Amino acid sequence: MGHIYDQLHLSERIEIYRLRCDGQSLRAIGLHLGRSTSTISREIRRNAKPTKAWPGGYCAARADTLAARRRRWDGRFKLARQPDLRALVRDRLAMGWSPEQIAGRLTHDHGRTLISHESIYRFIYHRSAQKDYWHRLLPQAKHRRGRLRRGGPSPLNHIKHRVSLTERPAAADHRRQPGHWEADLMLFAKYGQAVLVTHERTSRLTHIVRQPNKAAAPVADALRRQFQELPKPLRRSITFDNGTEFAYHYRLTQDLGIKTYFCDRYAPWQKGGVENAIGRLRRALPRKADLASMPQSELDTIVERYNQTPRKCLGYKTPNEVFNENLKRVALQS
Numbered sequence: 501m502g503h504i505y506d507q508l509h510l511s512e513r514i515e516i517y518r519l520r521c522d523g524q525s526l527r528a529i530g531l532h533l534g535r536s537t538s539t540i541s542r543e544i545r546r547n548a549k550p551t552k553a554w555p556g557g558y559c560a561a562r563a564d565t566l567a568a569r570r571r572r573w574d575g576r577f578k579l580a581r582q583p584d585l586r587a588l589v590r591d592r593l594a595m596g597w598s599p600e601q602i603a604g605r606l607t608h609d610h611g612r613t614l615i616s617h618e619s620i621y622r623f624i625y626h627r628s629a630q631k632d633y634w635h636r637l638l639p640q641a642k643h644r645r646g647r648l649r650r651g652g653p654s655p656l657n658h659i660k661h662r663v664s665l666t667e668r669p670a671a672a673d674h675r676r677q678p679g680h681w682e683a684d685l686m687l688f689a690k691y692g693q694a695v696l697v698t699h700e701r702t703s704r705l706t707h708i709v710r711q712p713n714k715a716a717a718p719v720a721d722a723l724r725r726q727f728q729e730l731p732k733p734l735r736r737s738i739t740f741d742n743g744t745e746f747a748y749h750y751r752l753t754q755d756l757g758i759k760t761y762f763c764d765r766y767a768p769w770q771k772g773g774v775e776n777a778i779g780r781l782r783r784a785l786p787r788k789a790d791l792a793s794m795p796q797s798e799l800d801t802i803v804e805r806y807n808q809t810p811r812k813c814l815g816y817k818t819p820n821e822v823f824n825e826n827l828k829r830v831a832l833q834s
Contacts, residue, residue: 507567508535508539508543508567510560510561510564512533512535513543513560513561513563513564514560515529515532515533516529516533516540516543516544516558516560517558517559517560519532520544520558526540526541526544543563544558546563546566547559547562547563547566547567548563577619577622577623577626578615578619578623579615579619579620579623580623585614585615586623589602589615589620590634590637592605593624593634593637593638594637595805595809596639596780596783596784596805596806596809597639597809597810598617598638598639599617599618599620599621599624599638600617600812601809601810601811601812601816602617602620603615603616603617603619603620604617604810604812604816605810605816607816608810608815608816624637624638639779639780639783640779640780640782640783641783658744658747659742659744659746659747659749659762660747660750661749661750661753662742662762663759663760663761663762664761664762664764665739665761665762665763665764665770667761668680668737668739668759668761669736669737672701672736672737672739675701675702676702677702677736678700678702678703678733678734678736678823678826678830679700679702679732679733679734679735679736679737680700680701680702680736680737680738680739681698681699681700681701681727681735681737681738681739682698682699682701682738682739682740682771682773682774683696683697683698683699683723683738683739683740683746683771683774684696684697684740684741684743684768684771684774684775684778685697685711685714685719685743685745686708686778686781686782686785687714687787688785688787688788688789688790688791689787689788690790690791690792692712692713692714693790693791693792694711694713694714695708695709695710695711695785695791695799696708696709696710696711696719696722696723697774697777697778697781698723698726698738698774699773699774699777700734700819700823701773702822702826703814703819703822703823703826704773704777704811704813704814704819704822705807705819705820705822705823706774706777706781706803706806706807706819707726707803708781708799708802708803709722709726710791710796710799714745715745716744716745716746716747716748717748719745719746719748720746720748720749720751720752723738723752724751724752724755724756727752727756727758728755728756731827731830731831732757733830733833734826734827734830735756735758736758736759737758737759737760737761738752738758738759738760738761739760739761739762739763739770739771740760740761740762740763740771741762741763741768741771742762742763742765746760746762749762777806780806781802781803781806784802784805785802806819807819807820807823808820
């Protein structure tokens with residue numbers, strides 16, 4: 501990607517200096533060196549500019565030193581040198597892909613590494629420092645890298661039949677056994693607006709369902725409707741935080757046989773899959789969004805785009821691909 505050409509060498513720069521002193525035209529110098537006239541023109545224009553420490557004029561040794569310095573600087577930003585690759589990366593960022601997903605999928609598709617995710621991050625924050633705010637294209641639009649701290653109250657004493665996460669099967673902890681889910685509510689600025697987000701731990705498949713409010717009964721009903729359509733091996737357990745909207749969790753156990761577990765107090769990060777999914781979905785569904793003016797088809801498009809995005813943890817397969825593989829495997833075993 502991008503135009504590749506040989507850099508001028510010191511010997512060529514010496515010839516440019518000598519021929520310029522002899523009064524040769526740029527075209528003649530280019531023909532002599534086997535270079536285009538524009539290459540010679542650009543070389544002289546770049547390296548003959550006067551500065552505070554240089555009175556101006558072309559010097560072969562100085563031009564070679566300046567070119568080497570520019571190569572070292574540009575080497576930090578591969579995307580600055582390859583406009584086609586830069587445009588592709590920007591398009592994928594605009595689609596909600598993370599730098600790791602972009603780099604991994606390019607490697608998957610081309611059979612070799614085109615660019616690392618660290619190079620993409622470095623260029624993003626370089627552009628943001630130049631007031632071209634590329635970081636706003638990141639899934640969570642963070643202006644810096646690192647985990648942001650969160651906190652809040654925990655009403656776990658109001659949840660009946662609560663089972664601690666420590667009792668969840670080890671197979672669910674390692675994400676190797678399909679059928680273990682996480683759930684949370686995604687809230688918005690307008691009072692009462694919420695969507696229920698469920699996340700399958702093995703495939704990272706995510707569902708969102710519009711909720712009439714934060715009450716526990718409609719949340720339990722929505723979960724029951726979703727999971728009753730799945731075969732039993734794909735609805736083994738579900739993990740919640742300690743919000744009162746999940747107070748009727750035991751209905752899932754009674755009706756469908758799904759085991760329910762709860763995070764420790766003040767530890768929503770223990771269901772990190774759905775927390776991460778909500779952070780990514782915030783790009784398309786910011787807190788200030790008005791769900792009342794958003795049709796269900798738009799919500800469906802948002803979650804489908806999420807499930808069609810390749811993930812590093814899945815070997816750059818998509819959540820849809822992995823979940824469908826698990827679904828077919830369960831169907832063959834039954």
